[in-house]
Amino acid sequence: MTTLLQRLYFTLIGLFLALPLIVVAGVSVNARQTLAFPPQGFSLSWYGEIFANPEWRNALLASLTLAAFSAALALLIALPLAWFLWRRVAPWASIFQILGIAPFTLPPVITALGLLTFWATTGFYGQPWTAVISHAIFFVTLPLVTISLGFSAIDRSFVEAAATLGADDRTIFRTVVLPLILPYLVSGYAFAFVLSLNEYIVAYMTVGFTMETLPIKIFNALRYGYTPTMASVTILFVAVAALIFGLVARFGDLPKLLGAMSPADK
Structure with a gap:
């Protein structure tokens, strides 16, 4: 009975969380130009x-x-940084790790205003490539974390044997190293790609x-109805997000890529 109640409870929670998406999906198939639901x-x-x-x-x-x-650039920034942090174990190296995760921990509007000020000061405001760099800086945390997880899973004896x-x-x-961390590279790129695809405030502040x-x-179209x-x-x-993350889950260990510990690590 307890198991049945738990299943019912989680089913209701799932339906509650999915309700906005169900409404939006219903609105998207209206025959008329209206946001009516049903x-x-x-x-x-x-x-x-x-x-x-x-x-x-x-x-x-x-x-x-x-x-x-932007996801590719974020990956190119995160990979050598994660490699450096893994090979050079030193107290001062954590400073670079903090710098790597700082953009994603700040409120997006703060990061966006900082990037707006920087590009306006340098005279490059409005150039499409500035949005690529801005998104790469903003989302570099995601591939940095996933790649760092990949490096932490490598047995260092493999590296020592190769060096010997x-x-x-x-x-x-x-x-x-590269063959062992390849799934983490793919997942880091996927995370950055999906979030960049949906990001508004940084893109608007730099090239809006x-x-x-x-x-x-979408926001511009709201002015006209x-x-x-x-x-x-x-x-x-x-x-698109479900497809990408589904492929990551299908061909990789999604819980581990998100930071979960395996039973052997506990």
Whole structure:
């Protein structure tokens, strides 16, 4: 009886948490141009609007491009930093780790204002590449944490054995370390990509007047009225995130990638 009540309780909690998403999904299939729920009729035309309408399509391409390049840059920053922190065990090295996680621990508006001030002072405000760098700095914490978890899972005796056989640091990294941390690299990129895809405030503060990402497009479109296209974009974002994290969970140890300890480590 206790197990049945627990299942019922968690089912109700799950439905409560999923309720906003259910409402948005219902709104996205309205036959009429309204945000009514339950939906008035059924139509998938609003999903087609994302790709057929040049404004929405350009915003989608801008978001995908920004997310892809910023996640890659965040990975390029996090990888050597995590490698350095793992190979050079020293008290002062923790300073770099703190700097690596600092952007994500600050409120987004503080980081966005700082980046806005920096790019405006340097005269590069509004350039699309500044959004790539800004997102990379803001989300570098995610690949840094996942890659650091990957390094911590490596048996150092493998590295010592390779060094004993005459391999230098570059060879050790390429032949021993990189294959072992590859799943953590993929997951770190996936986390940064998904969050960059949905990020609004940093992108708006850096390139909001020169480049429209999908989140910026949604907020700009609100000035002209409500359409189910906004809801369909939301469901598209959720579907992309679910697909990416589903693939990470399918081909990797998602709980461990999120920082959970395995039974052997407890």
